[in-house]
Structures are given as C-alpha cells and as structure tokens.
Amino acid sequence: MTLTRASPAKLNLALSVGAPDANGYHPLASWMVATEFHDTLTLEHADRPSLDVRFASDALGQHTVDWPSDKDLTWRALLLLAQHTGHQHPLRITVEKRIPPGGGLGGGSGNAATLLVAANQYLDLKLSDTTLKSHAAQLGSDVPFFIDALQGRPSCLATGYGEQLTPAPHPHPLSLVLIWPGIGAPTGPVYKTFDQLNPNAAVNLPAVRNLINSQPLGHDQPFNDLARPAMHAQPALRDQHQRITNCIERPVHITGSGSTLYVIARDDSEAHTIATQITDRLKLDAVATKTLADQ
Ligand SMILES: C[C@](O)(CO)[C@H](O)COP(=O)(O)OP(=O)(O)OC[C@H]1O[C@@H](n2ccc(N)nc2=O)[C@H](O)[C@@H]1O
Ligand SMILES: Nc1ncnc2c1ncn2[C@@H]1O[C@H](COP(=O)(O)OP(=O)(O)OP(=O)(O)O)[C@@H](O)[C@H]1O
CATH class of the missing domain: 3.30.70.890 (GHMP kinase, C-terminal domain)
Incomplete structure (x- = not known):
C-alpha cells in the first residue's frame, strides 16, 4: 500500500515586513495562499527509512538536487517524528519535484509539512494539528502554513515570524x-x-x-x-x-x-x-x- 500526496507551492499575495527582533528574525504579516502547482510525495513501507528526491520533466526551470539528503527538509521532518515517537519509521519516501528550490514558493517547506501530515495518516500516529505545527515551526518559518494548507485551509493570514496563522477567506481561486x-x-x-x-x-x-x-x-x-x-x-x-x-x-x-x-x-x-x-x-x-x- 502506498500513500501519494500533492505538496503544494505557496504565494505571498501580500507581504509586509518589520525590522528584525533581537534574535535577528523579522516580524511580518502576509496573506499566504497555496497553489495547484505542486511537488508529489509518496510513502511506502520498507525495511529501513530512505529518501529519493528527483525533478519531474515538467518542473518549473531546470534544477538538480544540490543539497545533501541529511539536509533535506523532508528527511529532517521524518527525524523529528522519530524523536517524538521514540523509534524509527521505516518508510521509503519519494519526492517528485516541480517547484524550483530557492524560488520563494516554499517547495522544501511544503515537502516537510507534507511528510508530517502524510506520515501521521499513513502510520496512524494520531498526532494533533498543534503537535504537527510545533514540529513544523522547528523546520522553518513557512512550514506551519503548509500544515494548514494540507488540512483544508489553503489561504491564511500569517503573523509573528510567519508561524501564527488565521484562515483568510478566499472564495474565488485566482x-x-x-x-x-x-x-x-x-x-x-x-x-x-x-x-x-x-x-x-x-x-x-x-x-x-x-x-x-x-x-x-x-x-x-x-x-x-x-x-x-x-x-x-x-x-x-x-x-x-x-x-x-x-x-x-x-x-x-x-x-x-x-x-x-x-x-x-x-x-x-x-x-x-x-x-x-x-x-x-x-x-x-x-x-x-x-x-x-x-x-
Ligand atoms: C520569505 C518567506 O518565504 C515569506 O513567507 C519566509 O519569511 C521565509 O521562510 P523560510 O524560508 O521558512 O525561512 P527560514 O528557513 O525559517 O529562515 C531562513 C532565513 O530567513 C530569515 N528569516 C526568516 C523568517 C523571518 N520571519 N525572518 C527572517 O529573518 C532568517 O535569516 C533565516 O535564517
Ligand atoms: N525537499 C526540498 N526541496 C527543495 N529544497 C530543499 C529541500 N530540502 C532542503 N532544501 C534546501 O532548502 C533550500 C530552500 O528550499 P525551498 O524550496 O524551501 O526554497 P524557497 O521556496 O525559497 O523557500 P522560502 O519561500 O520558504 O524561502 C534549497 O535551496 C535547498 O538547498
């Protein structure tokens, strides 16, 4: 049995940024919306955990995977789940990428959130949204938004450093x-x-x-x-x-x-x-x- 999920990109339709706090991070307010354009993440049971990331032929731009697998946000999300549950999860993870890395579309952040949400479902871990979001926030400021987007809240007002989220009405797709x-x-x-x-x-x-x-x-x-x-x-x-x-x-x-x-x-x-x-x-x-x- 495999589980396949779309890992969407995001747009900041509005982004207002303030001067950095003492910790160097910037307070912001942003209207963030997920898109139909997406990467695809697949999970399968296996003997040991593994990750295969490759670019699809219809990716936006020409890219290669130029980051080491232990730095991959999907992999880091799996490690956080292992820490949380106290044991490894032997999953074969495949990520088919279309979203350009370093492109402001939050591709890597979305992959991490998709892993958290999909593995929670696939392994029946019963982690609450609050727990998923607290793991997400450790992985990057944009990651919590994607937890909401994947749970049916694709349009949000993001405040704080981007991790405080309120659903924003978005009745008509653009x-x-x-x-x-x-x-x-x-x-x-x-x-x-x-x-x-x-x-x-x-x-x-x-x-x-x-x-x-x-x-x-x-x-x-x-x-x-x-x-x-x-x-x-x-x-x-x-x-x-x-x-x-x-x-x-x-x-x-x-x-x-x-x-x-x-x-x-x-x-x-x-x-x-x-x-x-x-x-x-x-x-x-x-x-x-x-x-x-x-x-
Ligand atoms: C530009 C945005 O994509 C707008 O949604 C986000 O603010 C960036 O989110 P992100 O890529 O998940 O960012 P992170 O991986 O958390 O941080 C990358 C770097 O961006 C800077 N950073 C990020 C978020 C924030 N509110 N203030 C910052 O100053 C920090 O220098 C940090 O080292
Ligand atoms: N699964 C992944 N997909 C893409 N990049 C990844 C992934 N894991 C780690 N990275 C690294 O993270 C960097 C930023 O990736 P990402 O796709 O999140 O960029 P971004 O869209 O600019 O993000 P943001 O909008 O959040 O700043 C990449 O350049 C790459 O080195």
Missing part, C-alpha cells in the same frame, strides 16, 4: 502564471538587504487585511516588501522582471524572498496564453496554475 527567471534567491541574504534598505521598517497589518478584504484581487494589487531587496541583491532578477513586464505589459510580482515571478490573469485561458507568450518570446520557463480556494 488564475496565475508562475515564471522561473533562471536565478535563485537565498532567503537570508534577501532579508539582510531588506534591513539595509529599510532601517525603520514596521509591519503594516491593516494593508494586508485590506487586500484580503478586497477580493476578487486585481492584477496590480499584490505587494511584497521583499521584492525590492530581492532585486537589489540580484540585479539579474531586476533585468528579468523588466523584460517580462515589457513583454506582457502588466504588473509582474514576486513571491516570498524570490526569485519566482508571477502574474495574475483574468482566467485560466488567459493564463495559458501568457505562459506560452513568455516561453516563446523570452525563452523562460512559465506555467499556468491557480490558487486553491476555500474548501
């Missing part, structure tokens, strides 16, 4: 195009550049709430305080952003700390047209997808 600019953007350095550019930053929670309350969202409405720092840290990303904006003549946004860019389309058909335009004219990898609506 049609989108995700674009891989060919450059990754590591999260830590982008936050450092944010500090240099915004020494007195404060979180603007009302602006994030306003966006959640102004659905359906117009294509120019998303905002992201990390967009400028991401492009400042990586001028090549700014150039790609400009090229794409010129090509499709509408606002191009950035998710998380980058580097994935995205565009809101009128409907699925327009999203497919824009994705094809970007691929044909700019030779960049682009995929049409949707946000996941409330269930």
Whole structure:
C-alpha cells in the first residue's frame, strides 16, 4: 500500500515586513495562499527509512538536487517524528519535484509539512494539528502554513515570524502564471538587504487585511516588501522582471524572498496564453496554475 500526496507551492499575495527582533528574525504579516502547482510525495513501507528526491520533466526551470539528503527538509521532518515517537519509521519516501528550490514558493517547506501530515495518516500516529505545527515551526518559518494548507485551509493570514496563522477567506481561486527567471534567491541574504534598505521598517497589518478584504484581487494589487531587496541583491532578477513586464505589459510580482515571478490573469485561458507568450518570446520557463480556494 502506498500513500501519494500533492505538496503544494505557496504565494505571498501580500507581504509586509518589520525590522528584525533581537534574535535577528523579522516580524511580518502576509496573506499566504497555496497553489495547484505542486511537488508529489509518496510513502511506502520498507525495511529501513530512505529518501529519493528527483525533478519531474515538467518542473518549473531546470534544477538538480544540490543539497545533501541529511539536509533535506523532508528527511529532517521524518527525524523529528522519530524523536517524538521514540523509534524509527521505516518508510521509503519519494519526492517528485516541480517547484524550483530557492524560488520563494516554499517547495522544501511544503515537502516537510507534507511528510508530517502524510506520515501521521499513513502510520496512524494520531498526532494533533498543534503537535504537527510545533514540529513544523522547528523546520522553518513557512512550514506551519503548509500544515494548514494540507488540512483544508489553503489561504491564511500569517503573523509573528510567519508561524501564527488565521484562515483568510478566499472564495474565488485566482488564475496565475508562475515564471522561473533562471536565478535563485537565498532567503537570508534577501532579508539582510531588506534591513539595509529599510532601517525603520514596521509591519503594516491593516494593508494586508485590506487586500484580503478586497477580493476578487486585481492584477496590480499584490505587494511584497521583499521584492525590492530581492532585486537589489540580484540585479539579474531586476533585468528579468523588466523584460517580462515589457513583454506582457502588466504588473509582474514576486513571491516570498524570490526569485519566482508571477502574474495574475483574468482566467485560466488567459493564463495559458501568457505562459506560452513568455516561453516563446523570452525563452523562460512559465506555467499556468491557480490558487486553491476555500474548501
Ligand atoms: C520569505 C518567506 O518565504 C515569506 O513567507 C519566509 O519569511 C521565509 O521562510 P523560510 O524560508 O521558512 O525561512 P527560514 O528557513 O525559517 O529562515 C531562513 C532565513 O530567513 C530569515 N528569516 C526568516 C523568517 C523571518 N520571519 N525572518 C527572517 O529573518 C532568517 O535569516 C533565516 O535564517
Ligand atoms: N525537499 C526540498 N526541496 C527543495 N529544497 C530543499 C529541500 N530540502 C532542503 N532544501 C534546501 O532548502 C533550500 C530552500 O528550499 P525551498 O524550496 O524551501 O526554497 P524557497 O521556496 O525559497 O523557500 P522560502 O519561500 O520558504 O524561502 C534549497 O535551496 C535547498 O538547498
């Protein structure tokens, strides 16, 4: 018997960031939404635990697995479960990746959360959401969001460092195009550049709430305080952003700390047209997808 689950990507449709606390982490407010675009995680019983990560032929961009397996967030999630239950879980884990690593779509974070939720179900561990989220928070600031997303809450207002989550209504899914600019953007350095550019930053929670309350969202409405720092840290990303904006003549946004860019389309058909335009004219990898609506 195998268990297969989609491990979604996330978008920060709104991201407001404050100056770092004494511990160096940044308080934030973000409207986070999971997408149909996903990695696929499979669990099978085996003699011993193992992990196989590979990129699918329809991945967004060309990537290789360039991180060691003991640093893989999926593997680290399995180790946390072993620590919690006091014994190893002999699972064969396969992750088929489409989400670009270091792309601001939270691919690795989503894989970790999917492992926690799927193994809890597959092994009948009966861990509560609170326990799953406390493991999730140890693995990364974005991981708790994916626990909610996988349990039927794909749209949330995230506060604190991103781990305090309140479901946000999202009745109408958005049609989108995700674009891989060919450059990754590591999260830590982008936050450092944010500090240099915004020494007195404060979180603007009302602006994030306003966006959640102004659905359906117009294509120019998303905002992201990390967009400028991401492009400042990586001028090549700014150039790609400009090229794409010129090509499709509408606002191009950035998710998380980058580097994935995205565009809101009128409907699925327009999203497919824009994705094809970007691929044909700019030779960049682009995929049409949707946000996941409330269930
Ligand atoms: C940019 C976002 O994706 C927005 O959702 C997240 O804030 C990043 O979440 P993440 O990738 O899960 O981040 P983590 O793995 O927890 O942290 C990576 C690095 O980002 C910085 N970091 C992260 C979250 C936060 N609220 N403040 C920070 O300063 C820290 O330097 C940290 O060392
Ligand atoms: N299962 C995994 N999938 C992808 N990357 C992983 C995984 N496990 C560990 N990593 C490492 O974590 C880094 C960040 O991966 P991730 O896909 O979460 O980036 P991200 O989308 O930029 O995340 P965020 O938006 O949370 O900053 C990768 O560059 C890679 O070195």
